[in-house]
Amino acid sequence: MKRLVTALLLLAFAQLPALAQAPDPAAGKSLWDGNNTFCKNCHGKNGEGAFGPDLAGRGLSAAQFQQAVRKPWGVMPAFIEDQVSDAELAGMAAYFATLPKSAEPGPWRVPVAAEASHGQQVYMSQGCAQCHGATFDMPRASFGGRAGDFAQMKELVYTHTTAMPKLEPTRPGQRLRMGNFNTLRLSEGQMKEIYDWAHDEIGFRPALQAQLAAGNGATYALNVANNGEAGKGLAAQGVTIDLVIPAGITVASATGNGYKGVHMDALAKANVAEWQVPRIAPKDAQAFTITLSQPPANAADLKGTIRWAKPAPKTGPNLDVVNFGIRPAGPGR
Ligand code: HEC
Numbered sequence: 001m002k003r004l005v006t007a008l009l010l011l012a013f014a015q016l017p018a019l020a021q022a023p024d025p026a027a028g029k030s031l032w033d034g035n036n037t038f039c040k041n042c043h044g045k046n047g048e049g050a051f052g053p054d055l056a057g058r059g060l061s062a063a064q065f066q067q068a069v070r071k072p073w074g075v076m077p078a079f080i081e082d083q084v085s086d087a088e089l090a091g092m093a094a095y096f097a098t099l100p101k102s103a104e105p106g107p108w109r110v111p112v113a114a115e116a117s118h119g120q121q122v123y124m125s126q127g128c129a130q131c132h133g134a135t136f137d138m139p140r141a142s143f144g145g146r147a148g149d150f151a152q153m154k155e156l157v158y159t160h161t162t163a164m165p166k167l168e169p170t171r172p173g174q175r176l177r178m179g180n181f182n183t184l185r186l187s188e189g190q191m192k193e194i195y196d197w198a199h200d201e202i203g204f205r206p207a208l209q210a211q212l213a214a215g216n217g218a219t220y221a222l223n224v225a226n227n228g229e230a231g232k233g234l235a236a237q238g239v240t241i242d243l244v245i246p247a248g249i250t251v252a253s254a255t256g257n258g259y260k261g262v263h264m265d266a267l268a269k270a271n272v273a274e275w276q277v278p279r280i281a282p283k284d285a286q287a288f289t290i291t292l293s294q295p296p297a298n299a300a301d302l303k304g305t306i307r308w309a310k311p312a313p314k315t316g317p318n319l320d321v322v323n324f325g326i327r328p329a330g331p332g333r
């Protein structure tokens, strides 16, 4: 009993916020490595430097670290206490103090493409691509789903931590991973160039989302939804849904609109089961099922893609895709 009480007390203390505690480098490392912050997208997996400067072994104090994150002097967005607390920043500073200095910064996670248009170059050189990829997929889908305008884009970039929760309530325990950009470093003119590239050149995307779930035995359910707002969002037209069938497995049966059967796919270098749906409008959802000869040994091998003919990027190749697997999935961040 006494042991139980002690254990409960310890547990209770473990839940208290880290008040005036010594910085915890292990906690700093796990926050850096995990999914709650995306600092590493710019500073490198081990703080070796990339788009942002190297942090490993640089000997920055907790106070210097905190200042750089709350009031960045350059292009880095500012992060607030809810996103990363002072104690957590002290932990990160302590973690980087345990690492050797980086000999040379690593490459940018997403380099500026030489063939990029002017607007896309501004987007890339401001750091957005380090998290959103070369083609800005997730925001293009959100904006395509609600016909977002320039005023809304500005709000979401300059005052991200207050504007984002108004549009999309965060789940408990979930942190916003993008910080607030500074109008002095990312001017409104540059922001407009980014918006115009996203809206007029590459264009917005329909807000498609796919969910693949295991059902009974070797039957799987695939749901494809257009999360756009009725009357505002873009419809996807000429939609092709491909599900990769792992080697050694065959399709026993399939249901859903537009099932075309199985073919060898040159791109996936595998058999794929395909559905073709003429149009998925905002608020539409389509349900498909597939029954295989046996479940794949590794569920992660069951995955696929959604592509659509229209709307297509107005310039450049159509690389728009939504990848899905046994997990809720949408366009990548
Ligand atoms: C968009 C890319 C980007 C992201 C994301 C980012 N940084 Fe930075 N960081 C930079 C750049 C660029 C600088 C150089 C100074 C500036 O631009 O303010 C910098 C500077 C710093 C510095 C000061 C380094 C020095 O030499 O003085 C620290 C500390 C730092 N960042 C920590 C973080 C932490 C912690 C996070 C996540 C919460 C983070 N950064 C997220 C790009 C980024």
Ligand code: HEC
Pocket: 038, 039, 041, 126, 127, 128, 129, 130, 131, 132, 138, 139, 142, 143, 153, 156, 157, 164, 167, 175, 176, 177, 178, 179, 181, 186, 194, 333
């Ligand atoms: C550190 C990674 C990171 C960087 C750098 C970044 N973003 Fe984001 N952005 C995100 C994430 C993650 C979200 C989703 C909300 C969140 O977690 O903050 C988001 C959300 C957004 C949204 C709102 C999307 C919606 O659902 O309406 C817009 C717009 C956006 N980003 C634009 C930009 C632009 C423009 C830049 C460059 C100036 C940029 N982002 C830089 C990670 C980043």
